[in-house]
Amino acid sequence: MIEINHASKWYGDFQVLDDCTTHVAKGEVVVVCGPSGSGKSTLIKCVNGLEAIGSGDINVDGLKVNGRKTNLNKLRSRIGMVFQSFELFPHMSVLDNVMLGQLKVLKRSSDEAQQRATLLLDQVGLSEHAGKYPAQLSGGQQQRVAIARGLAMDPIAMLFDEPTSALDPEMINDVLDVMVDLAQDGMTMMVVTHEMGFAQKVADRIVFMDEGKIVEDSPKDEFFKAQGSERAKEFLSKILTH
Amino acid sequence: MNYNWDWGILFREPYFDWLVEGLMWTVSLSLCAWVIAFALGSVLGIMRSCSSRPLQLIATVYVELFRNVPLLVQLFLWYFVFPELLPDDAGRWVKREMPMPALTTAIIAIGLYTASRVCEQVRSGIAAVGIGQRNAGKAIGMNEWQVYRYILLPNAFRIIIPPLTSEFLTIFKNSSLALTIGVVELTAMTRQIEEYTFQGFEAFTAATVIYSVVTFTVMLLMRVVERRIRIPGMIATS
Ligand SMILES: Nc1ncnc2c1ncn2[C@@H]1O[C@H](COP(=O)(O)OP(=O)(O)OP(=O)(O)O)[C@@H](O)[C@H]1O
Numbered sequence: 498m499i500e501i502n503h504a505s506k507w508y509g510d511f512q513v514l515d516d517c518t519t520h521v522a523k524g525e526v527v528v529v530c531g532p533s534g535s536g537k538s539t540l541i542k543c544v545n546g547l548e549a550i551g552s553g554d555i556n557v558d559g560l561k562v563n564g565r566k567t568n569l570n571k572l573r574s575r576i577g578m579v580f581q582s583f584e585l586f587p588h589m590s591v592l593d594n595v596m597l598g599q600l601k602v603l604k605r606s607s608d609e610a611q612q613r614a615t616l617l618l619d620q621v622g623l624s625e626h627a628g629k630y631p632a633q634l635s636g637g638q639q640q641r642v643a644i645a646r647g648l649a650m651d652p653i654a655m656l657f658d659e660p661t662s663a664l665d666p667e668m669i670n671d672v673l674d675v676m677v678d679l680a681q682d683g684m685t686m687m688v689v690t691h692e693m694g695f696a697q698k699v700a701d702r703i704v705f706m707d708e709g710k711i712v713e714d715s716p717k718d719e720f721f722k723a724q725g726s727e728r729a730k731e732f733l734s735k736i737l738t739h
Numbered sequence: 740m741n742y743n744w745d746w747g748i749l750f751r752e753p754y755f756d757w758l759v760e761g762l763m764w765t766v767s768l769s770l771c772a773w774v775i776a777f778a779l780g781s782v783l784g785i786m787r788s789c790s791s792r793p794l795q796l797i798a799t800v801y802v803e804l805f806r807n808v809p810l811l812v813q814l815f816l817w818y819f820v821f822p823e824l825l826p827d828d829a830g831r832w833v834k835r836e837m838p839m840p841a842l843t844t845a846i847i848a849i850g851l852y853t854a855s856r857v858c859e860q861v862r863s864g865i866a867a868v869g870i871g872q873r874n875a876g877k878a879i880g881m882n883e884w885q886v887y888r889y890i891l892l893p894n895a896f897r898i899i900i901p902p903l904t905s906e907f908l909t910i911f912k913n914s915s916l917a918l919t920i921g922v923v924e925l926t927a928m929t930r931q932i933e934e935y936t937f938q939g940f941e942a943f944t945a946a947t948v949i950y951s952v953v954t955f956t957v958m959l960l961m962r963v964v965e966r967r968i969r970i971p972g973m974i975a976t977s
Pocket residue numbers: 508511513531532533534535536537538539540
């Protein structure tokens with residue numbers, strides 16, 4: 498489904514991504530972790546073309562993301578993305594946030610869009626808040642709306658960039674629960690997170706990045722039992738003792 | 740000082756009518772120039788912040804050109820120099836035959852100059868909305884125009900209402916420069932009253948009061964507008 502092959506990227510002289518290769522199969526949940534600045538966000542943004550890679554290639558559902566002829570907007574409409582800082586549209590109600598893409602990109606009728614949005618808001622436990630504005634919601638609620646907004650496009654895969662790291666501890670689980678449900682429903686997911694509990698529960702594979710490189714890419718059990726690289730061990734011991 | 744105060748002069752004919760007429764010209768000039776400044780400035784602000792290098796460049800050159808030449812010089816250039824650069828017929832038309840040449844020139848000159856300033860406000864508003872919102876829009880598959888239309892602009896314009904209000908008020912004050920090319924707006928009328936009656940203090944006091952009242956009214960009005968379109972739950976910043 499998502500194939501990243503030898504992807505490298507530079508910001509000027511600085512190499513953010515260094516020959517990254519990993520594949521996410523349909524229905525698979527891959528957790529990406531690693532120290533700050535290791536390029537996790539950049540990698541995940543390259544998957545839907547929000548950042549361009551310098552060399553290598555990335556294919557999503559058989560379409561080359563960095564291809565000249567690829568209709569990037571169309572491709573993006575089929576990949577949901579959830580950001581660390583939620584990024585709900587502040588001037589629209591929760592319902593309108595979940596409807597906007599359906600109306601303007603998928604050209605659904607407003608009845609159909611509203612039905613779908615209502616259903617999804619119910620699914621993430623926020624149906625009573627449909628008429629509110631993002632600034633009137635807690636962080637955890639906003640993030641669940643953001644997930645609903647992504648799902649409203651009926652995506653073939655979902656990308657998450659540290660979806661819970663801007664949240665107060667008591668709200669993290671509300672968001673993780675929604676994500677666990679999604680994973681168990683068979684959604685293809687690429688999740689940048691340091692929530693190892695989430696990884697334990699639903700991840701198929703863990704990718705560990707350091708200094709732009711994918712240092713480890715192994716099945717969950719293997720990763721937690723015996724991480725090959727010293728770097729990964731050290732990192733993991735740090736975040737697990739938090 | 741031997742000065743005969745006579746406030747009544749302001750309410751006597753024809754001077755009262757002159758003030759009213761002057762105010763009308765000032766207001767029409769300001770509004771017309773604002774339409775140009777706002778429309779063109781918004782387009783330029785979008786161009787300056789969009790992903791196309793050529794469009795960015797065009798807008799940047801425009802801004803640097805128009806923002807850095809004093810408005811009075813631009814007014815003279817448009818009025819005295821520009822028609823000479825045109826072919827004879829066109830030049831004559833611009834100078835004399837088009838309707839109200841001085842007023843039209845003033846509107847265009849002030850409008851084009853202020854557009855460069857509006858552009859910068861719009862650009863900074865869009866920047867303030869942020870790359871995160873832009874990415875969120877793109878991530879649901881919207882094209883660049885849709886991202887501007889539905890996300891960046893509605894938020895950016897809300898943010899920049901206060902600076903845009905002050906740009907409009909600057910136009911309103913700058914409109915008095917138009918008297919240098921013969922537009923008989925409020926300041927020109929005031930001077931005319933002084934020349935006819937030698938009651939300069941009263942005349943200029945009246946002008947000052949009129950400018951202030953209009954400014955104050957516009958500010959109040961924009962406060963109301965700002966409150967009307969405020970996003971629920973957001974803390975007011977101004
Ligand atoms: N637009 C940019 N220009 C220059 N350098 C950048 C840019 N964006 C990111 N970087 C750098 O690239 C590196 C990787 O950034 P990235 O955001 O992908 O890291 P990350 O692994 O997501 O880190 P974090 O855990 O802090 O989110 C960082 O060192 C960052 O400073």
